[in-house]
Amino acid sequence: MSTAPRDNRPRGLILVVEDEPAIAELIRLNLAQSGYGVHLESDGARALDTVRRLRPAAIILDVGLPGLDGIEICRTLRAAQDWTPVLFVTARDDEVDRIVGLELGADDYVTKPFSPRELVARVGGVLRRTHGVPDAAPQTVGAVTLDATQHRVFAGDDELALTATEFDLLAHLMRRPGRVFTREQLLSEVWGYSSVAGTRTVDVHVAQLRAKLGGASPIRTVRGVGYAAEGGA
Structure with missing residues (x-):
């Protein structure tokens, strides 16, 4: 090698x-x-x-x-x-x-x-x-608020503990509410590499995020396309 x-x-x-x-x-x-x-x-x-x-x-x-x-x-x-x-x-x-x-x-x-x-x-x-992203304004979608400068996420009044990848994935979706991202786009733009075989990790991390966000999750699955962050759960 x-x-x-x-x-x-x-x-x-x-x-x-x-x-x-x-x-x-x-x-x-x-x-x-x-x-x-x-x-x-x-x-x-x-x-x-x-x-x-x-x-x-x-x-x-x-x-x-x-x-x-x-x-x-x-x-x-x-x-x-x-x-x-x-x-x-x-x-x-x-x-x-x-x-x-x-x-x-x-x-x-x-x-x-x-x-x-x-x-x-x-x-x-x-x-x-x-x-994270320095000097970025906090983002709010539905009941979820993300502060990239302080690297903090709140679902309502509850602060959540996220991994670096979970945080960045959520931030990427929340920066463009309503926009649908394909799994390939998320893998390239969040993880920083491109691999068709690796898109499964996007699904696993989205499931992980939803489990932590609970009913406040703004992440919507667009069948056959990918994911978006929207104001509803």
């Missing part, structure tokens, strides 16, 4: 949790060449301690770790209200629904074998979503 082009600008610390040394080193090399700090762990329990100690900007997490696997690590973090962005690495594409499922709150995923360039690009996309 080729490595990503070198970029020495500091971009934050990425925790890589991967038990296969060759893959861990490939990820480390490409992230480092793109300007990220990198810390490697191969054990799930140590990874949880490292998250609490180092507070990384994002976590690249192998699903198939021995012992405490990636899914349990992510579930533990989210249960503790730790919303550090998580990008899963999985050997099986059919695990997608599980790893970005409603109970986990993952931000993105790649399947093995993966392109190092794609992995670095997806990390950058997750971090951009985390930082």
Whole structure:
């Protein structure tokens, strides 16, 4: 596999949790060449301690770790209200629904074998979503208000905890109320890449958002087309 082009600008610390040394080193090399700090762990329990100690900007997490696997690590973090962005690495594409499922709150995923360039690009996309849009005016659609500057979402008077990807997806829909976006458009404009096979993750994240927003959800499905944010539930 080729490595990503070198970029020495500091971009934050990425925790890589991967038990296969060759893959861990490939990820480390490409992230480092793109300007990220990198810390490697191969054990799930140590990874949880490292998250609490180092507070990384994002976590690249192998699903198939021995012992405490990636899914349990992510579930533990989210249960503790730790919303550090998580990008899963999985050997099986059919695990997608599980790893970005409603109970986990993952931000993105790649399947093995993966392109190092794609992995670095997806990390950058997750971090951009985390930082939000500076000086953006709050958006309100129906009972939902989104403040991109403070990275906060309210359904009525209740503040919701969203992942970076959930937040950015909701913000993208709410910035243009009534406009219908195809799944391919959302994948390109929110996730930052294009893949017909990857559009399923859009549906999973929309379902996740609706579950959190409850009856206040402004997201409408346009059958055969995509999604829109409108004033009704």
